[in-house]
Amino acid sequence: MSVPFERSAGLGVHHGFFGRAGGMSQGEFAGANMSTSVGDDPEAVAANRRSAADALGFSSGLQLLKQVHSADVLALTEPLSQPGTIAADALVTDRPGLLLAILTADCTPILLADQEAGVIGAAHAGWRGAVDGVVGNTVAAMRKLGADPARVVAAIGPTITQPNYEVGEQFRADFLALHPAGERFFTTPPGKRAHFDLPGFVEDQLRRAGVGTIERVGGCTYAHPDRYFSHRYATHQGTRTGRQVSVIGLT
Structure with missing residues (x-):
């Protein structure tokens, strides 16, 4: 099963912004839905998640949070015992083999890396989390692990524009x-x-945090429902939708 993804030109580590293409999910969730909380078949979601990890060359599972639109960041030193149960909206690590993963369906996913320091991050920036400081908190948490914001490359993925x-x-x-x-x-x-302009505000917050390079990857989730899951588009259509995943990991 092929699960395609989009990439940043500058991150320099294994990563991918996955859309809805590919995958085992059917119906309203057709494609590569990565969320177990929207009503999809759990077995299909598990297969989709495995395919995302496989596509990036990892045998380990996705390290997922219980995203709550907060500004909280978790520094990960080992695999989560129960992915999806810790409430936070960003992950950072300097440990190889951990696939940091963020689910979105309009909110802004951000993948970050200081390749020289071997430090990565992944953040979920809805408007609430972005306003409350999740972007700056993620960069600060990477800095504690040895990253230099001036060396950090940040890629803003598919999001509503x-x-x-x-x-x-x-x-x-x-x-x-x-x-x-x-x-x-x-x-x-x-x-x-x-x-x-949510991604514009996120980019501004990255610059304020001292991030040296910022890229944008992919299109507008609402404008391209064939390529991405969009909560707002689905709401306007009176249907349900899935969640795509953005993933980054060190080897």
């Missing part, structure tokens, strides 16, 4: 109360509500 991310005025007001200089991340099309 501003033209499709309508948020409204209350969201805008709440955001600006925390980030008063963030007006540039909003546009308001004629006759519509405010739209937020």
Whole structure:
């Protein structure tokens, strides 16, 4: 079973941004759904996860969190005994063989690496986690393991983009109360509500954390439902959807 993925040109370590193509899931979750919490067949999800690890040349399983839209980061020194049970939204490690994995379906996945130091990270940045500092916290946790932010390469993966991310005025007001200089991340099309540039804000947070190189990989999840799972697109269509995974590991 082939599970294709997209790559960054500069990360320099094993990684992949997987979309919905390939995989064993059927129906609304057709393709490579990686989440067991959306109603999909658990056996299909397990097969999809194994295929993602295999595609990157790893025999170990994906190290997954219970993502809760927080700014919390877990430094991993050994495989999780029960993946998907620890509440946090980013992982970092300097240990070979651990496949850090983040699930998304519109939120922004970020994979990071300081290849020289042998330190990697993976973060899930929804608007709440991004506003509360998950990006800076992830870089700080990598720094504790010996990474130099100036050497870090960060790749922002497939995510919802501003033209499709309508948020409204209350969201805008709440955001600006925390980030008063963030007006540039909003546009308001004629006759519509405010739209937020989530990946643009994530990139800004990476730069503020001192990250030396930032890349963008893949397209808009909402605009390409054939390529990616999109929670917002599925909601607008009155259906359910799966989750794609972004994975990074050291050998």
